[in-house]
Amino acid sequence: VDFVTSPDNTPATPPPTLPPLPVKIIIAGGFGVGKTTTVAAISDIAPLTTEAEMTSESVGIDDAGPRPAKTTTTVAMDFGCVTIDASLKLYLFGTPGQSRFGFMWDDLTRGALGAVVVVDSNRLDDCHPAVDYFERTGLPFVVAVNTFDGRLSHTIDDVRWALAVSEDVPVLAFDARVRRDVRDTLLAVLDRALDRAVHDSAAAH
């Protein structure tokens, strides 16, 4: 249940002190793939940075210890927002995704409408953990290949094949600096989210 209730007799514009309903989309990807550029291209505000603790299990990485090491890392998340209307605000959280995911990711993605996995087609490995995570948790997502100056070093089909994502996951090319491209990428996520929501609500009745 949303906290903003709108009985028929309330005025269309809420009083200014009542906060908007916040929704969020996660922008995931490895370092330097263009997450912050993506957020900045469409955000109402210059991106802000919050730091969060993430727990990651370093498994099989030159560690001869008896147990897998559990390390806590501080990661920086750049975020911005888009005011949809006076009572609805979309937040975009750019989240590093090149390491293994710990409990923090469950927390960050809780309540999210969906996610964009931003990909540099020269470094596809960086996005595997994010793709795996979203496939496992069932959060609607799209793979967005950042074209960096309009050039794509691999075709979309090659990227889809290399990532082995499900057929129903859109893989699209975009320029992270271009607002309309970012908008269309977010709309692709929301189309997926809408399909899911319609399906879920039909199943519930």
Added chain:
Amino acid sequence: VTRIRPFVLTSGRVSAEGPYIGLETQVTAHGEGVPTLAPEMAAIVSLCAVPTSVAEISAKLRLHYGVARILVSDLHVAGHLDVYSRDVTTPPDPDLILRVIRGLRDIT
């Protein structure tokens, strides 16, 4: 900038009690004026004179997200903040998603 070990401010606690608080959760000051509080707490309350997300509190006051959400929770319990928690256990409503879609389509 003074660097304090992140969880000193929260007396070592790493999780908050009470309602769900996420990055996007909106927070407002409860009532008028800033009560007498520790500087970090007072800074949060004055920032929330206008609706503010926990992520913005964290970013603008340079508090770790985990710390910010615990302090917000404490201030809520103490009656200094209103926290607008959403129910995140039910899937998003199709009408809500449609509103976001229509809003984004207006962006050029």
